[in-house]
Amino acid sequence: MICVIRIHGEVKIRKAVVETLNRLNLKKKYTCIAIEKPTEIEMGMIENVKDFVAYGEIDKETYKKLVAARGKQGTKFFRLHPPRGGIDSKKHFGVGKGVLGNHGNDISKLLLRML
Secondary structure, X not given: OEEEEEOOOOOOOXXXXXXXXXHOOXXXXXXXXXXXXXXXXHHHHHHHOOOOEEEEEOOHHHHXXXXXXXXXXXXXXXXXXXXXXXXXXXXXXXOOOOXXXXXXXXXXXXXHHHO
């Protein structure tokens, strides 16, 4: 299951990126979607907006915690708190200590800080 969290707001974003974020139902800052089996098209959309979101694979236990804290069973779209401890959204995950980009399995740590 892939979890995508929007980190960046609306300011200074190209229209094509805003359109892609809207198609992914990530219309506001600190919103999250969980896609159980992402298609090739959805993965392409996520790759297109990787500079504005944090994404990675979550396990079923983390998804259950997300649903318990923020939604109902079957919900795929969640509104989250800003992460406790702060973020540095100007750096990518692989380069420094930032939160943007592909986290792999470490997205669960960020997600739990936002519940």
